[in-house]
Amino acid sequence: MEPKDQQLMVALRIRPLSEAELEEGATIIAHKVGDQAVVLMDPSEDPEDTLRAHRSRERTFIFDRVFDQHSTQEDVYSTTIRRLVEGVISGYNATVFAYGPSGAGKTHTMLGMDAEPGIYLQTLTDLFQAIEETRDHMDYCVSMSYLEIMQLLTKGNRQRTQEPTATNKTSSRSHAVLQVTVCQRRRSPDLAEEVHLGKLFMVDLAGSERASQTQNRGKRMKEGAHINRSLLALGNCINALSEKGSRTQYVNFRDSKLTRLLKDALGGNSHTVMIAHISPASSSFEESRTTLLYAYRAKNIKTRVKRNLLNVSYRIAQYTDVISDLRREIEHLKSKIEKQEKNKSEPGIPDVQGRVEKIYLHGTCSHLQMNKIRAQLIGAFKEQMEMRHSLVELENTNLELHVDLYRHLLTIADWEQGKSDLHMQRDQSELEKDEELAGTDGEDVPEEPQEVAVTTEEVNLLLAEHQKTSALKAGLEQRLALARQKASKMETLLPAQVTSEDQREVLRLLCRAHELEVENTELRADSLRCKTLLCQKDLVIQHCHQHRRLCEQLIRGQWQLMQDSGVQVPEALERQYRLYFRELGEGTLDRLLLLHSRMASSLQVSLTPCTPVCRYEV
């Protein structure tokens, strides 16, 4: 089953003008045109201006779907999410997230009101109805979790934190995530059991405006800044993903809890719908424009969707079991026929039926024993595979942490370099003047910007996380080694306990299927390692590139200094300078770097593993 590329569906919802907006005399500037377009007018333009000389700020945006004040909750749900519900039941992942500034209507769309329920309730109703309709031949297990995310702090709350901001009286100060997991097991007599695991994320994001715009202060502002940091991280991911050829570039999902959670929704295995929200009011022009631009970018994002199918080993075991059962049945019937024929020709032999039953009974006994042996082997293999998958995940996390760490260290190094440049640029007299002003200690260090302080804090967090995952990995490796010993002992002992060739064949197939799964996991781990290594190399090259620019400046400066002061340059050095400037002029190094980045990009595409989340796929 090949994964399919899916475009992110982006819908826009324009809420009605609020009473407050009407009272302040706001006019409507966002107009829905047809089902897919919205025109946003700039309120600062003069409507009387017949020449319409300044049309530049009036802009039309096209989305997959546009809803306005006349659209009902049912309209929004049925055209965006309803189609995904069946997919979730049959093992596909889906995500819907509401985006937009405070008070633009996100919670109204997601939660709604008793009389007009939103997406949460409509989706759950449809989901449970679909489950009810297929209950005759399917078993289901549904689990739900609700998370409220404030940056650096994650907690599941019964009630979402709501507090008034300057822009919305009942503003939500966090991202709310409702996750529903549906495990579907087909009940069928032919043993062709499939287990599908579908996950549905429904996310009501916090207001997207900047903390300063909501005029929040104190705790609310701190909270706003945290929330905005995760939204910023989300914006960075959307930007990186929506770039042309986005699959080739590194997308950092680890910058915030929100982006970690939405990793699959944006760059992985999920059908995803983004519903952007705006107010139609002239007073919200800037916020609406930013939201529309943001949502418009998200339209380019593609995900790779694949059904999550579990327990392939178990299924292979079942198929081989069916074959083996059928073979045994044929053998049994054949021998029965043979005996009946014989019986006909030798009527004197007594208790034939009893003998056949004895044979049959013997067969059943070994069949039960075989089942036990097979279950033991499958259990041991499964345990091993679980551990191997966890190890790959841990290793991947560690590699990502490395890349993040390096990136953060680069940011700090950048700042350090900028700081020393600043020192160099200042002439002595200015320094002395500054020293006087600075007081007795004579220190003249520019204040560390907030971004660097946060980055330093992140570095410490990353190091701690790295230590934690390394310890987990070491423990898991030990357990895996023990499990491997146990399984290989079993592999050597078990065949001696089975009597028929068929049964041996079943065990051989089981072991082979396990080997293939191990190989598959190793290959995946290798490809992840290569991908991360490429990212690391790119960062190293970026660092070298920065250093090269610094050297270039130095060489040019020194050359100029020598020319200006009429220093006699030795012939050999002069030759080296000429060579250096010629290479620089020809741009050889730049071309090589470009070639490298193109090759690395194409390699990354081919190294992208299909769906790392899905464990046992066929």
Ligand SMILES: Nc1ncnc2c1ncn2[C@@H]1O[C@H](COP(=O)(O)OP(=O)(O)OP(=O)(O)O)[C@@H](O)[C@H]1O
């Ligand atoms: N489509 C709509 N029809 C009618 N009323 C709406 C609609 N959308 C929003 N509203 C009303 O506008 C107000 C603000 O909406 P809501 O609380 O959903 O905004 P929000 O985007 O979730 O804000 P925040 O990010 O601050 O939580 C609410 O009173 C809500 O009932």
